[in-house]
Structures are given as structure tokens and as C-alpha cells.
Amino acid sequence: MKNIYYFSKKEFLESWRTSRLLILMIIFLILGIMNPLIAILTPDIIQMSFGDSLPVNIPEPTSLDSWGQFYQNMTQMGLIVITLLFSGTMSGEVSKGTLINLVTKGLKRSTVVISKSIYLILQWSFCMLLAFFVTWAYTLYYFTDDNSPHVFLAVFPLWIFGILLITTILLTSTVSKNSYEGLLLTGGFVVLLFVMNIFDKFERYNPITLTSENINFLQGASNIGNYMPAMLISFFLSLLFIYLSIVILNKKKL
Amino acid sequence: MNIIEVKNVSKSFGSKQVLDGLHLGVPKGSIFGFVGGNGAGKTTTMKLILGLEETTKGDIFVGGEKVTFGNTKTNRITGYLPDVPEFYPYMSAEEYLTFCGEFTGLKKAERKQRIKETLTLVGLEGNKKRIKGFSRGMKQRLGIAQAMLNNPELLICDEPTSALDPEGRNEFLELLASLKGKMTILFSTHILGDVERICDYVGILDEGKLKVSSSIEALKQTYAKSQIELSFDEAADFSILIAELNALIEQEIITEVEKINEQNQVIISYNKDYTDVAGVLLESLIAKKIMPVSLRKMNPSLESIFLEVIR
Ligand SMILES: Nc1ncnc2c1ncn2[C@@H]1O[C@H](COP(=O)(O)OP(=O)(O)O)[C@@H](O)[C@H]1O
Numbered sequence: 014m015k016n017i018y019y020f021s022k023k024e025f026l027e028s029w030r031t032s033r034l035l036i037l038m039i040i041f042l043i044l045g046i047m048n049p050l051i052a053i054l055t056p057d058i059i060q061m062s063f064g065d066s067l068p069v070n071i072p073e074p075t076s077l078d079s080w081g082q083f084y085q086n087m088t089q090m091g092l093i094v095i096t097l098l099f100s101g102t103m104s105g106e107v108s109k110g111t112l113i114n115l116v117t118k119g120l121k122r123s124t125v126v127i128s129k130s131i132y133l134i135l136q137w138s139f140c141m142l143l144a145f146f147v148t149w150a151y152t153l154y155y156f157t158d159d160n161s162p163h164v165f166l167a168v169f170p171l172w173i174f175g176i177l178l179i180t181t182i183l184l185t186s187t188v189s190k191n192s193y194e195g196l197l198l199t200g201g202f203v204v205l206l207f208v209m210n211i212f213d214k215f216e217r218y219n220p221i222t223l224t225s226e227n228i229n230f231l232q233g234a235s236n237i238g239n240y241m242p243a244m245l246i247s248f249f250l251s252l253l254f255i256y257l258s259i260v261i262l263n264k265k266k267l
Numbered sequence: 268m269n270i271i272e273v274k275n276v277s278k279s280f281g282s283k284q285v286l287d288g289l290h291l292g293v294p295k296g297s298i299f300g301f302v303g304g305n306g307a308g309k310t311t312t313m314k315l316i317l318g319l320e321e322t323t324k325g326d327i328f329v330g331g332e333k334v335t336f337g338n339t340k341t342n343r344i345t346g347y348l349p350d351v352p353e354f355y356p357y358m359s360a361e362e363y364l365t366f367c368g369e370f371t372g373l374k375k376a377e378r379k380q381r382i383k384e385t386l387t388l389v390g391l392e393g394n395k396k397r398i399k400g401f402s403r404g405m406k407q408r409l410g411i412a413q414a415m416l417n418n419p420e421l422l423i424c425d426e427p428t429s430a431l432d433p434e435g436r437n438e439f440l441e442l443l444a445s446l447k448g449k450m451t452i453l454f455s456t457h458i459l460g461d462v463e464r465i466c467d468y469v470g471i472l473d474e475g476k477l478k479v480s481s482s483i484e485a486l487k488q489t490y491a492k493s494q495i496e497l498s499f500d501e502a503a504d505f506s507i508l509i510a511e512l513n514a515l516i517e518q519e520i521i522t523e524v525e526k527i528n529e530q531n532q533v534i535i536s537y538n539k540d541y542t543d544v545a546g547v548l549l550e551s552l553i554a555k556k557i558m559p560v561s562l563r564k565m566n567p568s569l570e571s572i573f574l575e576v577i578r
């Protein structure tokens with residue numbers, strides 16, 4: 014148990030000293046600030062580009078537009094940046110041989126997998142909350158409407174999906190030789206989720222729903238209970254991926 | 268008792284067979300020199316012992332427990348210095364050792380003490396640089412430090428001296444010798460002088476098998492050639508000498524004489540007891556008043572034994 018703490022600490026140091034953590038913090042901070050700003054500025058930008066020739070009236074932006082930006086940017090930027098930066102987290106250690114000194118002293122390989130997942134989940138939670146609270150604060154400041162009552166409830170599914178993505182990154186980087194292979198496999202998994210989303214029947218079970226329905230959760234238009242199956246499946250898939258990573262690493266040539 | 272038992276182990280990479288029914292026993296507490304030419308399979312054997320490679324056939328036991336490929340419990344008692352050790356480049360030497368000390372369960376006070384001692388021992392004390400900027404030799408030193416940090420029962424070093432300068436090599440051999448009694452050491456090398464200096468056991472790996480495995484003393488006795496080297500000065504009359512020696516061959520006291528002209532030396536082979544042979548030899552030389560400037564009982568070098576074994 015203690016070793017999980019020590020190895021997670023090493024992961025933190027690695028992320029910090031290789032500047033990855035800093036990059037993430039800056040990006041998520043910028044995302045947080047941008048979300049409400051874009052929401053405010055979008056009508057003006059449209060107005061400017063089309064002038065008075067625009068036949069319809071552009072509605073005033075609300076807090077929903079700001080949160081809309083948040084969910085769009087978190088999935089289209091935030092999660093992608095995390096995937097790019099950490100898709101070689103295990104394959105890098107294996108190909109460089111940095112685990113050899115450690116396992117030959119008796120460090121359990123399962124400790125490596127569990128520590129990496131814990132660190133990556135903590136890092137994701139921190140970055141997500143950073144962007145979340147910044148967005149929230151600015152949204153409260155700029156928009157006085159009460160269209161977005163369920164902010165926490167809406168962001169929770171996104172958090173769960175992020176954890177699933179992180180354990181996917183961990184598994185794919187454990188089976189692959191380098192970060193490109195890992196990236197490709199993670200991408201393949203996400204595409205698979207999107208493809209399965211075509212079938213309406215699966216929607217409640219498909220983890221990808223957790224990133225697409227957030228605005229409905231936010232307004233209370235959609236009952237989060239409906240998406241419990243998707244959350245449970247994500248949770249169990251995450252556990253399964255961590256378990257598979259351990260099994261595979263246990264028999265891997267380092 | 269043997270801390271390592273390799274029993275009838277074979278290992279192939281694809282169609283290439285590297286080890287072929289290898290038997291290897293390393294006695295507890297010994298310094299075991301593992302000798303073999305490039306590509307003989309030394310690194311492969313060590314990786315098998317550490318569970319880093321999978322045996323094609325056969326079993327390996329470390330400390331009485333069976334080694335399993337991959338995550339193996341036997342690694343609790345080992346420390347390993349790979350041929351090219353790899354570290355986290357963003358850490359300093361001290362940070363790296365702290366990390367190693369943490370997960371091997373050294374308590375904080377003891378850890379600090381050990382790290383200080385070990386860094387001094389390998390000559391990296393006070394070095395605050397990140398490992399990124401280390402030379403090959405410095406990495407080798409840090410490799411040694413991490414391998415012995417937590418006083419493992421079994422220390423395995425893969426060609427530890429090959430990346431070091433002569434001074435560093437010397438220091439390292441002394442360091443290993445000083446660990447005798449504290450841990451069992453298995454180290455591979457192709458430098459026989461290193462083995463001769465510090466090891467008490469030697470194993471010679473060739474063609475996938477251990478051609479020789481014994482104590483250095485026993486090995487030298489087995490391969491000891493019964494030979495005496497006599498040197499003379501320029502004035503000596505070699506024709507009388509050779510006639511005298513030929514007479515000794517007739518009497519079956521010695522078996523063979525080889526004359527080395529340029530150095531005024533003869534090498535005499537015999538198969539009887541050294542004291543008797545040398546006594547008779549000296550008496551007959553005194554009788555003819557041919558006095559040697561030196562008489563030496565020839566000891567075989569490990570080098571010559573090695574060449575003979577793998578011939
Ligand atoms: N992973 C591997 N794949 C294929 N061949 C290998 C591998 N590792 C070692 N070998 C081959 O096994 C032989 C023994 O290698 P090695 O154990 O490194 O020898 P040594 O350490 O004695 O120099 C060499 O011929 C080498 O090419």
C-alpha cells in the first residue's frame with residue numbers, strides 16, 4: 014500500500030519535471046476562462062461578420078451557452094490533450110527499461126499499474142475541477158440567469174468518462190510498443206463508442222453518453238438516473254482495464 | 268547451500284539456442300565470477316534468474332523459491348545492476364536512491380544514512396545534477412549504488428566493470444570484495460583478471476553450457492600444468508644443460524624439456540611430486556656447476572585455463 018503512494022509520488026514528479034502537468038494546468042485554466050468569454054462574444058462576432066444583413070435576431074447568450082462551451086472544450090480539447098501527453102505512460106517505461114531496476118528489487122508490477130491509474134485520475138480530477146470552477150465563477154459573474162441549476166450533477170458524468178478514458182490509455186499503453194500505437198488504440202476505442210451510439214437502444218448503456226448529455230443534466234431536462242447504466246458500465250470497464258493492465262504487465266518482458 | 272540453483276535450463280530466441288541444459292549453482296556467501304565470451308549467454312542467464320526472461324525448459328530457484336517469469340517473489344532478496352542501467356533522467360542521483368529506498372522499505376533515518384554511505388562509496392556524493400546529464404561511467408556508478416542500496420541477499424551484476432576507467436574498475440572490485448560475507452555476489456565479466464582478483468568461485472559459460480564450475484583453487488589445481496621454469500644468464504653452457512636434462516628424461520624424473528632460446532630459459536614438464544623433481548634437478552645442476560638465476564614453479568593463469576576450456 015505504501016509503495017502505491019511512493020510510486021504515485023514519482024509519477025507526480027515525472028509529470029511536473031517533464032512540464033506535462035504545467036501544460037495541462039495552463040490549458041485547462043485557459044479553457045476555463047475562455048468558456049464564458051466565447052459565450053458572451055459569439056453574438057457580437059456574428060454581428061460583426063454579417064453586419065445588419067442578418068435577417069434574424071441573435072438571442073442574448075445565457076449561462077447555458079457558457080456551460081455548452083465548457084462541455085465542448087473539455088471533450089474536444091481537454092481529454093484529447095491528456096490522451097496525447099500520456100499515451101506512452103507504460104510503453105515508455107517498458108521500452109526504456111526504467112522498470113528493470115525497480116522490479117528486480119521486488120517492486121510489484123501491479124503497484125506500477127495501480128499507482129499510475131491513481132495518479133492519472135487525480136491529475137484529471139484536478140485539471141477538470143480547475144476548468145470547472147473557473148468557468149463556474151465567470152459564468153456566475155457574467156450571467157445572472159438561473160437556466161443552469163444542476164452544475165455538479167452535470168459535470169459528474171464527464172468525470173466518470175474521463176476516468177474510463179484514463180484507464181483506457183493505461184491499458185493501451187501497456188499492450189503497445191510506443192505512444193503512437195497507444196494513441197491509435199485509444200482513438201479506436203473512442204470511435205467504437207461513437208459508432209455504437211448509432212443504435213438508440215444502447216444509448217443508456219454507452220459511456221459516450223456521459224459526454225453528450227451534460228447540458229440536459231444541467232437544466233434538469235434529463236434525469237441523470239436514466240444514465241446510471243452508462244456510469245456503471247464505465248466504472249466496471251475502468252476496473253476491468255486496470256485489471257487487464259496488471260495481468261499483461263505481469264507477463265511482459267521489461 | 269546454494270542461493271541460486273539453475274537446473275537443466277534451456278533458452279532459445281526463435282530458432283537460436285542460447286542456453287542448452289544449463290546447470291549452475293551459486294553457493295551462499297560466495298563471490299561468483301561468471302565468465303564467457305561475447306554472446307555466450309551471460310546476460311540471458313541473469314535475466315532468467317531475475318524472471319525478466321522466460322525459460323524454454325528447466326527450472327530456476329533463488330533462495331529455495333522457484334523463479335516465475337514476470338512478477339516473481341524471489342526478487343525480494345535480489346539487487347541487479349544491468350549491463351546498461353536505465354534511470355529516470357529528471358531525478359538527481361539522491362532522489363533516485365531515495366525512491367528506491369522508499370519502496371524497498373528502508374525506514375527514513377536508515378534510508379538517509381544508507382544513501383549517504385552508498386553515494387560516497389561510488390563517488391557521487393554531493394552531486395546535485397539531474398541524471399540526464401550523467402556520463403556512462405557515472406550512470407554505471409549510480410547503477411552499482413541502486414543495486415546494493417538495500418543490502419540485498421543476492422547481488423547480480425552484469426559486466427559491471429566494462430564501462431569504467433581503470434581507476435574506477437579498481438575501486439569497484441575493491442568495493443565488491445568488501446561486500447563479501449554481507450551478500451552473495453554473482454557477476455559476469457570477460458575480464459579474467461577481475462575474477463582472479465576477487466572471486467572465490469568461477470563458472471565458465473560456453474556453447475550454452477557451464478563448461479567449468481568450481482572454486483578458483485580447485486580449477487587451478489585441475490588445470491595446473493606440472494612445469495618448472497629455469498632461467499640462466501648468458502654465460503651458461505646450454506649444451507651441457509640440455510645433455511643433463513635429457514639424462515633426467517631417460518631416468519623418467521622429468522617428461523619434457525622446452526628451450527626458449529632468446530630468454531635463456533628452459534621449461535621442464537614433469538609428472539611426479541614437485542619437491543622430489545626440483546630436488547633432483549637442483550642436485551644435478553650443482554653437480555655440473557650450472558647455476559640458474561631463477562627457478563619458478565609455473566602457475567596457470569585463468570586466461571590460459573579459459574582458452575583451454577573453450578577450445
Ligand atoms: N531478446 C533477444 N532476442 C533474440 N536474440 C537474443 C535476445 N537476447 C539475446 N539474444 C542472443 O542471445 C545470445 C546471448 O546473448 P547474451 O546473453 O546477451 O550474451 P552475453 O551477455 O554473454 O554477451 C546472443 O547471440 C544474442 O544475440
Ligand SMILES: [Mg+2]
Nearest residue numbers: 309310350426
Ligand atoms: Mg551481456
